[in-house]
Amino acid sequence: MAKKTTSALQENKGVSKTETTNAKSIGSLKKKRKAVLSVDSLVTDLLNKNTSSLSRAITLIESKNPKHLEQATQVIKACLPHANKSIRIGITGVPGVGKSTFIEAFGKHLTAHDKRVAVLAIDPSSTITKGSILGDKTRMEALVKDKNAYIRPSASGNALGGVARKTRESIILCEAAGFDVIIIETVGVGQSETTVHSMVDFFLLLKLAGAGDELQGIKRGIIEMADAIAINKSDGDNLKRAKLAKVEFNRALHLYPEKVSGWLPKVTTCSALQNDGIDTIWELILDYVDLTTKNGFFNKKRAEQNKFWLIQTIESQLKSNFFNLDSIKKELQKQLDLIEQNKTTPFAAADYLLSLK
Amino acid sequence: MAKKTTSALQENKGVSKTETTNAKSIGSLKKKRKAVLSVDSLVTDLLNKNTSSLSRAITLIESKNPKHLEQATQVIKACLPHANKSIRIGITGVPGVGKSTFIEAFGKHLTAHDKRVAVLAIDPSSTITKGSILGDKTRMEALVKDKNAYIRPSASGNALGGVARKTRESIILCEAAGFDVIIIETVGVGQSETTVHSMVDFFLLLKLAGAGDELQGIKRGIIEMADAIAINKSDGDNLKRAKLAKVEFNRALHLYPEKVSGWLPKVTTCSALQNDGIDTIWELILDYVDLTTKNGFFNKKRAEQNKFWLIQTIESQLKSNFFNLDSIKKELQKQLDLIEQNKTTPFAAADYLLSLK
Numbered sequence: 001m002a003k004k005t006t007s008a009l010q011e012n013k014g015v016s017k018t019e020t021t022n023a024k025s026i027g028s029l030k031k032k033r034k035a036v037l038s039v040d041s042l043v044t045d046l047l048n049k050n051t052s053s054l055s056r057a058i059t060l061i062e063s064k065n066p067k068h069l070e071q072a073t074q075v076i077k078a079c080l081p082h083a084n085k086s087i088r089i090g091i092t093g094v095p096g097v098g099k100s101t102f103i104e105a106f107g108k109h110l111t112a113h114d115k116r117v118a119v120l121a122i123d124p125s126s127t128i129t130k131g132s133i134l135g136d137k138t139r140m141e142a143l144v145k146d147k148n149a150y151i152r153p154s155a156s157g158n159a160l161g162g163v164a165r166k167t168r169e170s171i172i173l174c175e176a177a178g179f180d181v182i183i184i185e186t187v188g189v190g191q192s193e194t195t196v197h198s199m200v201d202f203f204l205l206l207k208l209a210g211a212g213d214e215l216q217g218i219k220r221g222i223i224e225m226a227d228a229i230a231i232n233k234s235d236g237d238n239l240k241r242a243k244l245a246k247v248e249f250n251r252a253l254h255l256y257p258e259k260v261s262g263w264l265p266k267v268t269t270c271s272a273l274q275n276d277g278i279d280t281i282w283e284l285i286l287d288y289v290d291l292t293t294k295n296g297f298f299n300k301k302r303a304e305q306n307k308f309w310l311i312q313t314i315e316s317q318l319k320s321n322f323f324n325l326d327s328i329k330k331e332l333q334k335q336l337d338l339i340e341q342n343k344t345t346p347f348a349a350a351d352y353l354l355s356l357k
Numbered sequence: 358m359a360k361k362t363t364s365a366l367q368e369n370k371g372v373s374k375t376e377t378t379n380a381k382s383i384g385s386l387k388k389k390r391k392a393v394l395s396v397d398s399l400v401t402d403l404l405n406k407n408t409s410s411l412s413r414a415i416t417l418i419e420s421k422n423p424k425h426l427e428q429a430t431q432v433i434k435a436c437l438p439h440a441n442k443s444i445r446i447g448i449t450g451v452p453g454v455g456k457s458t459f460i461e462a463f464g465k466h467l468t469a470h471d472k473r474v475a476v477l478a479i480d481p482s483s484t485i486t487k488g489s490i491l492g493d494k495t496r497m498e499a500l501v502k503d504k505n506a507y508i509r510p511s512a513s514g515n516a517l518g519g520v521a522r523k524t525r526e527s528i529i530l531c532e533a534a535g536f537d538v539i540i541i542e543t544v545g546v547g548q549s550e551t552t553v554h555s556m557v558d559f560f561l562l563l564k565l566a567g568a569g570d571e572l573q574g575i576k577r578g579i580i581e582m583a584d585a586i587a588i589n590k591s592d593g594d595n596l597k598r599a600k601l602a603k604v605e606f607n608r609a610l611h612l613y614p615e616k617v618s619g620w621l622p623k624v625t626t627c628s629a630l631q632n633d634g635i636d637t638i639w640e641l642i643l644d645y646v647d648l649t650t651k652n653g654f655f656n657k658k659r660a661e662q663n664k665f666w667l668i669q670t671i672e673s674q675l676k677s678n679f680f681n682l683d684s685i686k687k688e689l690q691k692q693l694d695l696i697e698q699n700k701t702t703p704f705a706a707a708d709y710l711l712s713l714k
Contacts, residue, residue: 076705309703346663
């Protein structure tokens, strides 16, 4: 039966490339039955830690085919009771900071300690540079081969909101598939850090010991989000500079108000290449989990994140529904022009546009 | 005629305290005619720099009576072609920094240089501490008596959005009434600074020379918005500390990325009490206006602010319309509970709630 349902799923997957059948048409009942069967077996396999099934389930989430999305919803629903049990870690840093090397070293350290590790990536630009997906995988050669590790390339999408949803749902599936640690990697540009920060328990910022511009080059918002800063490539000639940078970052962190988690953000140095300082970072994360579990912040933060994503999704949908209305598209620029000509105010224009809905 | 229409307006003003008449009822035509007449004469008087008319017009804006709001819309529309000609300055600082004394000294400096100055205040908390309105006026004794100055106490309202709208509309009226400089004062707490920043050309932050905690005590977002920081009460024993603080703030400002205006934020010291350094601040603002007028940023910023308020008003209205629906109020907490119990995801819950609309 497993084989039959797998092929059914593959058949469904093929549909996206041809044509979507109307679910209400004749014959849909049979197809529906097949879909249900395949979802059941997919979930069973996934819960049995089968990573191929996990990949297929994530592909359903990422599909644009309405039938697949319906199946995805069923899979997620079935996985939900088994989710929520991992430590979710966000890792960010500018290109060149050595994120892939770090994640490889960090991931290997975890699997060596009997942890199963999943790596997801958020990269809103990945729709353009699709090549980076392969790049990521080849840059994490050892981790790719590790049977206790799972690497999933960037979820792509036009809007960060869509990417966020796919990633959040992928986290649920990875957790149901028994992964203990979920790493969400993001490139150190734009809005993606805020997005990742809103879906992880611990946020790690990778930095380099720079040429004296440690403070200037930092996006302050990102520093503020970090639960730890790791100064990577702290080896060889870099060692002294890295130690100086550590002092400077420590001083910078003191300027920020205390975190509600009760956690004091830490600064540490490491060399992913030489596998140095990686253990310290993991211990630090465990300390964080320990502290925040005891003081209740860990679960409180997850509940807040859930509420954030609920409200966020509703608000962005309300906005996009409104601004995509033909009537609004037509009138918005006209109203802006009238404001520019001192013929109306932004508020009167808003009232008028809202009345068109 | 002027007298007759003025009394008509006063009659309308009285309506808010009793009962709003249905505009479609018998006799409404007569009333409508009266209202139109009174609006015309109000606008004429306002354009003739009559500050009593300005006050009455702002009262219309602030009224909760639909009839008054209709009149307010007419007044604003008539004033719009005469607006946009002032320099709008936002002034903020924590309580105790000497805002009132500063604005009094600054305002007197401007009127001495043949400028007409209007002072508006944003204070979202003023609904609670209504007494502060009188306080403000008595603390600016000399300015209150100055015929070229106009001081309007805080617009109050439950939501900052409402306060913002009233203040933005009041700016238009003040400009139409021939005021050259509009000062928007805000208390140094909460979200009001961001609101004020979005409606002024120049943002001035007042600070005190503190006890070594110059950097820690600052809300970073506010520093980032400032076009200038003035360290007030720089007199007597305070002088040395103020100069030290100036050095420290200058260093802090260098850590921020360059402003798109092309303007380098300035740090200066002043003593409003001793009328010292006030002229420097005004010259500095004129330098800013000069620079940004030449490089086009001045008008660009105003256009962006208009667009911001248009979009902002629409979005907040869409949200409040949605979340105030009875069906949503009833279901929102249920969905949050289901998320908490791992029975749904924030995204599925959002889809469900949106489907109820």
